[in-house]
């Protein structure tokens with residue numbers, strides 16, 4: 030046999046073997062497929078009892094936790110629960126609740142007592158003379174001395190009033206003015222008290238030492254030294270307080286009652302301005 034015939038037979042044999050191998054592999058792949066189980070395996074799995082774990086419910090988890098805690102508790106000696114006996118108050122002194130109660134009561138009592146004392150102090154009548162009642166200005170001689178030395182006027186801030194000399198020669202005329210009826214006693218003692226508040230719109234009316242009048246800076250009302258209106262828009266003379274002089278010589282101004290000033294045109298003293306006015310452009314009002 031020639032060599033070429035041997036090669037041809039060998040090639041044919043290899044080709045046949047290769048074809049057989051390829052056919053066998055293809056058959057296995059068709060039957061089983063990739064990852065496919067064998068029938069035997071499938072049958073064995075079907076027959077077997079497989080315990081598939083089931084996810085626990087929330088309630089089951091809670092029960093398990095409670096059971097775990099209960100089992101963690103250690104039973105007391107003898108297996109019976111211990112009974113709590115409160116400590117004796119005398120041993121402890123007093124407990125926290127008593128402490129808080131007593132602290133609250135103490136604080137509340139202190140606050141109420143402080144508030145009560147403050148109210149009493151506020152309402153307690155003071156001995157010091159104050160506006161709204163009878164105000165003792167001091168001795169008549171001293172007041173007259175102050176009026177002379179200070180240019181004709183005495184200002185009493187605690188009585189909110191001015192005190193000036195009322196001339197005795199004007200008394201007959203004053204007794205004819207009904208608005209002065211309650212003031213005659215003080216006038217006879219030589220003094221008269223004027224409320225500092227302007228009867229026009231309530232400004233405080235200062236004295237004017239140069240004119241010896243009262244001159245209101247708000248709208249220019251003018252009054253003579255005893256409060257009778259001389260000019261400006263005020264509807265009357267300055268209001269007054271009654272004055273009494275005690276037997277011991279104390280001058281007391283009763284500020285509890287304001288007596289309306291004398292009507293426009295009242296001029297019991299006849300006093301004219303004794304110098305320049307303190308406010309420019311005043312004196313032109315009627």
Ligand code: FES
Pocket residue numbers: 227228229230231232245246247248249250261262263
């Ligand atoms: S308030 Fe005094 S004149 Fe008006």
